[in-house]
Amino acid sequence: DGGITQSPKYLFRKEGQNVTLSCEQNLNHDAMYWYRQDPGQGLRLIYYSQIVNDFQKGDIAEGYSVSREKKESFPLTVTSAQKNPTAFYLCASSIGDRGGYEQYFGPGTRLTVT
Amino acid sequence: GENVEQHPSTLSVQEGDSAVIKCTYSDSASNYFPWYKQELGKRPQLIIDIRSNVGEKKDQRIAVTLNKTAKHFSLHITETQPEDSAVYFCVAGGYQKVTFGTGTKLQVIP
Numbered sequence: 063d064g065g066i067t068q069s070p071k072y073l074f075r076k077e078g079q080n081v082t083l084s085c086e087q088n089l090n091h092d093a094m095y096w097y098r099q100d101p102g103q104g105l106r107l108i109y110y111s112q113i114v115n116d117f118q119k120g121d122i123a124e125g126y127s128v129s130r131e132k133k134e135s136f137p138l139t140v141t142s143a144q145k146n147p148t149a150f151y152l153c154a155s156s157i158g159d160r161g162g163y164e165q166y167f168g169p170g171t172r173l174t175v176t
Numbered sequence: 177g178e179n180v181e182q183h184p185s186t187l188s189v190q191e192g193d194s195a196v197i198k199c200t201y202s203d204s205a206s207n208y209f210p211w212y213k214q215e216l217g218k219r220p221q222l223i224i225d226i227r228s229n230v231g232e233k234k235d236q237r238i239a240v241t242l243n244k245t246a247k248h249f250s251l252h253i254t255e256t257q258p259e260d261s262a263v264y265f266c267v268a269g270g271y272q273k274v275t276f277g278t279g280t281k282l283q284v285i286p
Contacts, residue, residue, distance in 0.1 A: 107274070162270070165210075169219050
């Protein structure tokens with residue numbers, strides 16, 4: 063369980079505020095991802111990074127931003143431009159290309175914006 | 177882009193019976209098909225996966241079948257137990273992409 067961590071577990075913010083979710087991994091994985099999970103829905107990809115200092119938009123990137131300054135870290139910022147930010151956010155990592163390898167997930171952060 | 181459809185969305189079975197979850201995908205370039213299990217309040221975890229050069233794979237009570245021509249793959253759980261109760265996600269993956277199905281909530285009734 064210590065391979066990939068997310069903090070905090072629960073996060074509460076007021077509407078209009080930016081908030082940053084932390085994701086750290088010690089698995090020496092090159093690739094990292096952020097997903098959003100809403101009730102009754104699958105995981106939707108927000109952003110992914112195959113290598114340090116490089117990242118690409120996923121299917122629902124609007125209103126989110128990321129950085130990948132270190133191999134171990136891939137923080138996600140939920141900006142005030144995200145219209146419906148309340149959700150469960152999952153970070154994941156994999157040894158290589160995101161399509162062809164097992165993804166290891168963090169425990170998730172539940173964000174509530176009021 | 178890839179489109180993955182997963183059925184059923186909910187499934188209730190009696191303990192000891194079998195459960196089958198089916199998925200279809202649209203992109204013929206997809207070549208990696210993992211299944212993840214997510215227990216309530218926990219992270220998804222890989223339970224089995226299959227690559228496009230294999231038609232079937234089995235691991236104890238769990239098996240996955242793949243029909244590349246028809247673009248569908250299925251998860252089979254035999255002799256279900258209460259601890260199998262969870263949400264199961266199918267995934268279609270390939271180079272530079274991965275798409276999750278919408279999930280199946282499996283309830284095993286003791």
